[in-house]
Amino acid sequence: MELLCYPMGSRPPEIVPGRAQRRWMDNFSNRHPYKCLPLTMANTTGWEILSPWDVTIEWTGGRSQSDISFRFDRPIPDQDHFIASHFAGGVVTFHPGYLFRTPPGWAMWASGPPNHVKDGIQPLTGLVETDWLPFPFTMNWIFTRPGMVKWERGEPFCFITLVQNRAMEQVQPVMRSLERDQELHGQFNAWNRQRGEFNRRLAANDPDTVRESWQRFYFKGELPEEAPGSAPEDHVNKRRLKPIRLT
The missing domain is CATH 2.70.40.10 (Deoxyuridine triphosphatase (dUTPase))
Known part of the structure; x- marks a missing residue:
């Protein structure tokens, strides 16, 4: 292309x-x-x-x-x-x-x-x-x-x-209850629990948490350990587009 x-x-x-x-x-x-x-x-x-x-x-x-x-x-x-x-x-x-x-x-x-x-x-x-x-x-x-x-x-x-x-014209937006997708619902709940716990430790100035400073699930393309399913194998966290080429 x-x-x-x-x-x-x-x-x-x-x-x-x-x-x-x-x-x-x-x-x-x-x-x-x-x-x-x-x-x-x-x-x-x-x-x-x-x-x-x-x-x-x-x-x-x-x-x-x-x-x-x-x-x-x-x-x-x-x-x-x-x-x-x-x-x-x-x-x-x-x-x-x-x-x-x-x-x-x-x-x-x-x-x-x-x-x-x-x-x-x-x-x-x-x-x-x-x-x-x-x-x-x-x-x-x-x-x-x-x-x-x-x-x-x-x-x-x-x-x-x-x-x-x-x-784009073929895309149909659909509203759906999260509970209908059990795997996604479980992944969200696992992330939500860990996020809440991380913020609680950060507010309490827990030394290890302060040193970590931020959670990296999305940056690394990972799910919390207790989350169902598996993380994507093709996660991208750095874009490298091609420069222009003369022909």
């Missing part, structure tokens, strides 16, 4: 596999957010498209295109081919610089990098049928208030991942 990336110019932005690191996660004591596996997996389940330049963007709060201005760290030829105020109304439009083509049935989910926080501006998310679309799409962000934001060189402005577009 290939994700085809056709450059739309001679100097397209760099595409790299999603990186787990986030500045706000680094700033926590003991980098505690990295212990949350769903966060790091989301951060790495896709590819980042990186800004080639430092660019400062300012919005006055007005509704016209001229109310958004751009200032680069150096003169940039054809800057409108990279970033512009296309939609006005506080919306900033980036051009990812590629026409993407995915296998039949697969669409591209384009948004801001997961869990990447930028004060004052919010990414807008798009689902694009890249299995047939013969032209590129844009990546848009909207200011949440008048002010100034900056993209540093190498900072992602777009994050792309793939979804099975038509297969």
